[in-house]
Amino acid sequence: MHLQIHGVVVSYQGKEVLKNLTLEVRRGDFLAIVGPNGSGKTTLLRTISRVLPPERGTVFLGGKDLARLSQKEVARHLGVVPQNQTAVPDFTVEEMVRLGRFPHQRRWQRESRRDEEVVRAALEVTGCLPLRERFFNELSGGEQQRVIIARALAQEPELLLLDEPTSHLDINYQQEILELLRDLSARRGLTVISVLHDLNLASHFADRLIMLGNGQIQAAGDPWAVLTPDNIRSVYQTEVLVVPHLLTGRPLVLLPPRGPVTSAETAGKAGGGYAEPPARRVAGLRGR
Amino acid sequence: MNPESRPQLDGKEKWHHFQKDDSAVSSRRRLVKGPPLLVFLALSLVGAALYALTLGPAAIPVEETVHILLERLPLVGRYWAQSWPTNHQVIIWDLRLPRVLLAILVGSSLAVAGAAMQGLFRNPLADPYILGVSARAALGASSAIVFKLNFQFFGLSTVPLAAFLGSLLAVFLVYQLGRTGTLLPVGTLLLAGVAVGSFFSALTSLLLVFFSDDLHQVFFWLLGGFSGRGWTHFLMVLPYGLLGQGAIYYYSRELNLTLLGEETALNLGVEVEKVRRQLLVVASLTAAASVAASGIIGFVGLIVPHLLRLLVGPDHRFLLPASALGGGLFLLLADTAARTLIPPTEIPVGTITAFFGAPFFLYLLRRRRYSGL
Numbered sequence: 241m242h243l244q245i246h247g248v249v250v251s252y253q254g255k256e257v258l259k260n261l262t263l264e265v266r267r268g269d270f271l272a273i274v275g276p277n278g279s280g281k282t283t284l285l286r287t288i289s290r291v292l293p294p295e296r297g298t299v300f301l302g303g304k305d306l307a308r309l310s311q312k313e314v315a316r317h318l319g320v321v322p323q324n325q326t327a328v329p330d331f332t333v334e335e336m337v338r339l340g341r342f343p344h345q346r347r348w349q350r351e352s353r354r355d356e357e358v359v360r361a362a363l364e365v366t367g368c369l370p371l372r373e374r375f376f377n378e379l380s381g382g383e384q385q386r387v388i389i390a391r392a393l394a395q396e397p398e399l400l401l402l403d404e405p406t407s408h409l410d411i412n413y414q415q416e417i418l419e420l421l422r423d424l425s426a427r428r429g430l431t432v433i434s435v436l437h438d439l440n441l442a443s444h445f446a447d448r449l450i451m452l453g454n455g456q457i458q459a460a461g462d463p464w465a466v467l468t469p470d471n472i473r474s475v476y477q478t479e480v481l482v483v484p485h486l487l488t489g490r491p492l493v494l495l496p497p498r499g500p501v502t503s504a505e506t507a508g509k510a511g512g513g514y515a516e517p518p519a520r521r522v523a524g525l526r527g528r
Numbered sequence: 529m530n531p532e533s534r535p536q537l538d539g540k541e542k543w544h545h546f547q548k549d550d551s552a553v554s555s556r557r558r559l560v561k562g563p564p565l566l567v568f569l570a571l572s573l574v575g576a577a578l579y580a581l582t583l584g585p586a587a588i589p590v591e592e593t594v595h596i597l598l599e600r601l602p603l604v605g606r607y608w609a610q611s612w613p614t615n616h617q618v619i620i621w622d623l624r625l626p627r628v629l630l631a632i633l634v635g636s637s638l639a640v641a642g643a644a645m646q647g648l649f650r651n652p653l654a655d656p657y658i659l660g661v662s663a664r665a666a667l668g669a670s671s672a673i674v675f676k677l678n679f680q681f682f683g684l685s686t687v688p689l690a691a692f693l694g695s696l697l698a699v700f701l702v703y704q705l706g707r708t709g710t711l712l713p714v715g716t717l718l719l720a721g722v723a724v725g726s727f728f729s730a731l732t733s734l735l736l737v738f739f740s741d742d743l744h745q746v747f748f749w750l751l752g753g754f755s756g757r758g759w760t761h762f763l764m765v766l767p768y769g770l771l772g773q774g775a776i777y778y779y780s781r782e783l784n785l786t787l788l789g790e791e792t793a794l795n796l797g798v799e800v801e802k803v804r805r806q807l808l809v810v811a812s813l814t815a816a817a818s819v820a821a822s823g824i825i826g827f828v829g830l831i832v833p834h835l836l837r838l839l840v841g842p843d844h845r846f847l848l849p850a851s852a853l854g855g856g857l858f859l860l861l862a863d864t865a866a867r868t869l870i871p872p873t874e875i876p877v878g879t880i881t882a883f884f885g886a887p888f889f890l891y892l893l894r895r896r897r898y899s900g901l
Binding site: 322 | 778781784785787791798799841
């Protein structure tokens, strides 16, 4: 077991946000955390990264109690990619990624050869090498996100935590980044835990999902086990249609139209892209 | 944790999924590289110092100045016969040299403290007095002047001492007010600093209302200056200046990371609270010691680090030493101008530095699309 969370309770301003949460993640897993806003997804990430210490319960990483490690030690094992980066001073891309080596550096030494190699590898894996001389502030959202991931990778972590890494990106960037993450976890044994807003992206790229609702894990397991209309109805309070994805076979969550719709209306509006006109009602259709 | 079990990045895998990006060339470049700038500043500083020593009511030629200086060195000194008037020797050694050295020391301390504040508060408009150091020192000094506590204490008059103690009290007060438990949230600190600062300024003004005869003397002390400062002042500030700057430089990397935001710095392994606490205290004390010696000299701690950051970038491992050298140079030039512009009157140094303040802020206004630090 790589990451273990035992009975963790986290409160924020007097209100319990995570209630007695227990979770185990294996090394090399790509775990997606889904759930509605306010269900505690970000709080869970921040508890794992130790920014928010739990009231009760423990977090174990590789068998070590996270609460007992120094800040630097935690940073050697764990990299975090936040949702967005606040305004940053005039660092170049390379400088930004180099900052990720801090947990491994002694105080007075200059960048070692190893540091430079790791930085270079991180830039290369994220496709940022051509950007290295540019100023971070001048990059597009997608490019900046890749650089942040590169910086987290430069920490040489065993576990990578991401908070909605693609929510503000175009679909091409979404695909690139999620493929990168899947690659890193599948081929290099990096454990990836990512909060994902989009259920279908989670289904497509992650090995395992947990669905949070109200500070508790409402469902956990592989995508088909978690993304069921019943689960989604109880957590999101909405009716959905779940069908197998045409190409991957993974569950695809669809929002059915509410109320009767004629094919003429939808054809005019959408202009293609549907496999078949969504003229049938929800009742009578279930996933699998 | 077994190192081999860590996911390795070997970089051999090419990333083909990403589309081609735009040109790799940036629209703007950093103007100067770190090491050459440091060398340039160091040389300029030495040159300026030497030149400053020659200037004054008694103009002493350069060679003579150099000889006078070298004469005191243990080995080399013997080679020059004493061929200059003794009063020149006194002027150089007892009047000008301590003043020049003090100006450099104070300038560098203020600039480094300012850079630290700007980094900690992630705000390019922060200066070393941001926690109200100056207001407290002002009250301390004014009280000393006004209550006629003008005696010698270890060769140091009470005014600087009172100013320094005032600042210490200030930092302590703001720290206590600004913290929640062991945390030091930045916003609260600022507010505490402003609150205490205003209060003390008000007290100072009140004091001056009642003791208006001393207004003149207090005013001149407040404006800041180096006239009449000697070796005792220099030696008093020296430990704080050197240790303070050294301590701040010790945290260069942490300062770099703090610029990214509190949570990011935490995630990267910085003990944000501890570093912030230590840096604030050290920077404030360094500023306080400077104020004690030479009054409240504004703008050095604000302008110098800010401009240098535009030149060398935000990496504090270069920015801090560059600020030290640049600050020393700037204040040295300002002080030299202060004492030579309208002889024999001395313009307060604070006035000269303030003159640079206005164009600086205008320049900032014009560059408004430049965002962040």
